[in-house]
Each structure stands twice: as C-alpha cells, then as structure tokens.
Amino acid sequence: MPDEYRDLDIAEYVLGLCNTDSELQRVGEELLLFQERDLFNLLRYLKYLVDVMTQNNCIWGVGRGSSTASYVLYLLGVHRINSMFYDLDPRAFLR
DSSP states (O other): OOHHHHTOOHHHHHHTTOOSHHHHHHHHHHHHHHHHTTOHHHHHHHHHHHHHHHHTTOOOOSOOGGGGGOHHHHHHTSOOOOTTTTTOOGGGTOO
8 A cells, every 4th residue: 555545644534524513423433433443544445445446447336234334434435325314323334
C-alpha cells in the first residue's frame, strides 16, 4: 500500500465526508468501534482498494452481508447501501 494511504488519518478523512450532524454522530460511533478493534489499517486499505478499482474502471458489487450495516464503509465506497437510510445497526458488522 502506498505511503499516502498508510499515513492517511482515516478518521479525519471519513469525518470530512459527513454533511450533517447525524452523519457525524454515526461516523464517530462507528470509528470508535473500528478503533476498539484496531481496524484503522483495514479502513486505509479499503480506501486504497476502492481508489485503485475506481481508477482502473473495475466494477464491484453493490454490497451484501453484514458489511452493509457500516456507514463508514458506505462513505468509503466499499458498498452502495446507505445504512443510515435503512437504520441498520453497525454492530451487526463488527460483532
């Protein structure tokens, strides 16, 4: 993974994608769950992977399984299911 992704402050990046207070609150809660599980490097890698796939015009699925409960992964472009719209519990993904 390139240094620009390895050194990315992923929490700041994802929080910067939020447009409303409710999005900020949800992302903050999810980031705490990711941090508790030491998964920030995974989020950095997923950001890198999505960027590479986008740059190379790769197509991937809209999302499935418990990962769709994560609004952070939605913001990163990993899937296209807005878990806030469907009121999905992020703990379903991070059990």
